[in-house]
Amino acid sequence: MTQSPIKKAVLDTLTLFVPAIPFALVFGIAVNESGLPALLGWSTSPIMFSGAAQITLVTLIGEGASLAAAATAALIVGARHLFYSITLAPRFQDQPRWFRWVGSYMLIDQVFALTVTLENRDPNYFRRYYLTSGISFWTLWMSFTGLGLFIGPIIPESWGLAFATPVLFLGLLALAIDRWEKVVVAVVAMVVTLVLADLPNRSGMLVAAFLAILIGLILERIRR
Amino acid sequence: MTVLLTICCVGLLGYGMRAIFIVSLAKLSFPPLALRLLEYVAPAVMGALVMTMLTGPEGALAVGIPELAGLILAAVVVARTRNVLAGLLAAMGIFWLLRHFLS
Numbered sequence: 001m002t003q004s005p006i007k008k009a010v011l012d013t014l015t016l017f018v019p020a021i022p023f024a025l026v027f028g029i030a031v032n033e034s035g036l037p038a039l040l041g042w043s044t045s046p047i048m049f050s051g052a053a054q055i056t057l058v059t060l061i062g063e064g065a066s067l068a069a070a071a072t073a074a075l076i077v078g079a080r081h082l083f084y085s086i087t088l089a090p091r092f093q094d095q096p097r098w099f100r101w102v103g104s105y106m107l108i109d110q111v112f113a114l115t116v117t118l119e120n121r122d123p124n125y126f127r128r129y130y131l132t133s134g135i136s137f138w139t140l141w142m143s144f145t146g147l148g149l150f151i152g153p154i155i156p157e158s159w160g161l162a163f164a165t166p167v168l169f170l171g172l173l174a175l176a177i178d179r180w181e182k183v184v185v186a187v188v189a190m191v192v193t194l195v196l197a198d199l200p201n202r203s204g205m206l207v208a209a210f211l212a213i214l215i216g217l218i219l220e221r222i223r224r
Numbered sequence: 225m226t227v228l229l230t231i232c233c234v235g236l237l238g239y240g241m242r243a244i245f246i247v248s249l250a251k252l253s254f255p256p257l258a259l260r261l262l263e264y265v266a267p268a269v270m271g272a273l274v275m276t277m278l279t280g281p282e283g284a285l286a287v288g289i290p291e292l293a294g295l296i297l298a299a300v301v302v303a304r305t306r307n308v309l310a311g312l313l314a315a316m317g318i319f320w321l322l323r324h325f326l327s
Binding site: 009015017018019034037040043044046048049051052053057061067070071074075077078079080081082083084085086087088089090092093097100101103104105107110112113116125160163164165166167168169170171172173174175176177181182183185186187188189190191192193194197202204205208209210212215216217 | 226227228230232233234235238239241242243244245247248250251252254257258259261262263264265266267268269270271272273274275276277278279291293294295298299302303306307309310311312314315316319320323326
């Protein structure tokens with residue numbers, strides 16, 4: 001018997017969201033330190049719905065960067081969604097048109113990580129799972145970034161809560177790996193990003209992702 | 225006001241980046257090689273993102289022994305259990321412990 005997509009999506013979302021709570025608090029600290037009005041800072045949650053890009057934008061504005069520079073950096077950080085969009089495009093082909101437009105808004109790292117590895121290929125199952133997960137993440141992210149504005153600044157820095165964010169994304173990375181070729185690709189991406197860390201606006205991560213996918217292509221060729 | 229406008233622009237362009245291929249490639253048939261290649265997107269992009277978060281603004285690795293131990297443990301736990309929450313708890317546990325004893 002297959003589990004209901006809605007129940008499975010809610011459970012999967014909760015186990016992925018708890019690790020994102022410190023991320024929401026870090027966002028609250030960033031808004032607080034930027035000097036932006038709280039509501040304006042929070043408005044990035046529904047408008048952008050992308051934690052990493054929101055923190056980048058708010059932090060840079062707070063540091064006095066020009067709005068254009070802050071926007072550019074946030075867009076580069078968000079550019080990985082282009083990769084997610086092309087990866088999930090085949091799975092959206094047998095879906096209704098409205099879902100392609102609505103689903104795109106919910107295409108965040110976690111929803112991508114959960115749905116890209118979904119084994120059930122039934123289009124209805126995929127849509128119900130995707131929507132449930134997307135709406136759950138959205139509701140939780142709106143609530144906790146709101147709470148983070150108040151709770152974030154009173155948490156002592158010595159707790160090192162900010163460390164939870166890279167751990168969360170490393171967890172998403174580990175979820176995406178199911179054979180050794182993908183380990184190689186991930187390691188290449190990490191090493192190249194490290195080497196290119198000095199490129200402006202963190203654009204090295206895009207070059208690194210491209211190169212790593214090319215390595216994946218070579219590995220596929222060798223395997224055959 | 226201009227800040228709100230900037231946020232809206234970034235939000236709109238961000239939405240465009242998420243929607244572009246999902247909407248525009250709705251009718252295209254993907255060759256098998258392309259489909260296999262797309263499997264590598266998640267590890268490549270997530271790997272690059274994790275390293276971006278670990279490198280400080282000046283490009284130096286801002287990671288000590290407690291962080292490194294936490295990250296390795298998290299990767300092992302998530303790979304074995306497929307549970308990110310378990311990975312986070314293990315990582316934060318060893319991170320706090322080592323930081324306490326090493327300082």
